[in-house]
Amino acid sequence: MDANFRYLQGACFFCLAKTNKTWCDHCEYNFILDQTRCPICARNSSSRNPCGSCLKHQPFFTNTEVLFNYQYPGDHLIKAFKYNNRPELANIFAEKLTHKLKNADFRPGMLIPVPLHKHRQRERGYNQSLEFASSLGKLLRITVNSSLCRRIIDTQQQSSLPMNTRKNNVKGAFKLSHINPFDYVVIVDDVITTGSTVNEIATLLKKSGCRRVDVWAIARTQF
Numbered sequence: 586m587d588a589n590f591r592y593l594q595g596a597c598f599f600c601l602a603k604t605n606k607t608w609c610d611h612c613e614y615n616f617i618l619d620q621t622r623c624p625i626c627a628r629n630s631s632s633r634n635p636c637g638s639c640l641k642h643q644p645f646f647t648n649t650e651v652l653f654n655y656q657y658p659g660d661h662l663i664k665a666f667k668y669n670n671r672p673e674l675a676n677i678f679a680e681k682l683t684h685k686l687k688n689a690d691f692r693p694g695m696l697i698p699v700p701l702h703k704h705r706q707r708e709r710g711y712n713q714s715l716e717f718a719s720s721l722g723k724l725l726r727i728t729v730n731s732s733l734c735r736r737i738i739d740t741q742q743q744s745s746l747p748m749n750t751r752k753n754n755v756k757g758a759f760k761l762s763h764i765n766p767f768d769y770v771v772i773v774d775d776v777i778t779t780g781s782t783v784n785e786i787a788t789l790l791k792k793s794g795c796r797r798v799d800v801w802a803i804a805r806t807q808f
């Protein structure tokens with residue numbers, strides 16, 4: 586972890602300005618609010634229309650909401666959440682996303698966290714996507730279902746693979762354990778990279794009869 590980024594009481598995580606929040610309003614504006622994104626995949630875009638990539642290969646999900654980009658300095662906050670054992674950050678991320686969604690009129694029947702393979706879950710102790718989904722579920726009063734979708738193949742971490750092999754890496758990696766009873770569900774992830782993981786799960790959900798699948802995540806890479 587970069588020595589410049591410390592999780593200090595009473596200081597902004599990013600700029601160390603005095604604040605009683607995790608990050609200050611100035612940083613909130615720069616990292617979270619001042620971003621125009623493709624409504625489908627949440628990549629940065631010059632307009633709020635679907636991006637070229639989504640028009641060319643339409644994903645199985647309809648809409649993606651993220652808080653910030655997975656790049657400096659937001660990536661440091663995610664790393665603090667993931668590897669430095671700060672699970673309480675899940676509540677802060679969930680509060681921010683809830684705030685962002687407050688004017689939206691959509692209401693999914695269920696939240697589905699992207700599962701870890703049982704070996705990785707045992708190794709890490711907790712699933713950060715499930716932590717985030719649980720916090721969102723409490724705030725928005727939406728059921729979280731962590732047993733519907735299972736990861737049956739312990740795929741290599743997407744971020745460790747070259748871009749062109751990531752799509753095949755997740756093919757067949759997930760399985761739904763029972764029929765999902767809802768028309769509209771949301772997949773919850775921590776970081777979206779190519780979108781292949783959430784798209785693979787969305788494909789399964791659509792095949793099982795879902796009409797709409799959305800994605801909510803903390804951060805997104807921009808390539």
Ligand SMILES: [Zn+2]
Nearest residue numbers: 597600609612
């Ligand atoms: Zn700041």
Ligand SMILES: [Zn+2]
Nearest residue numbers: 623626636639
């Ligand atoms: Zn897009």
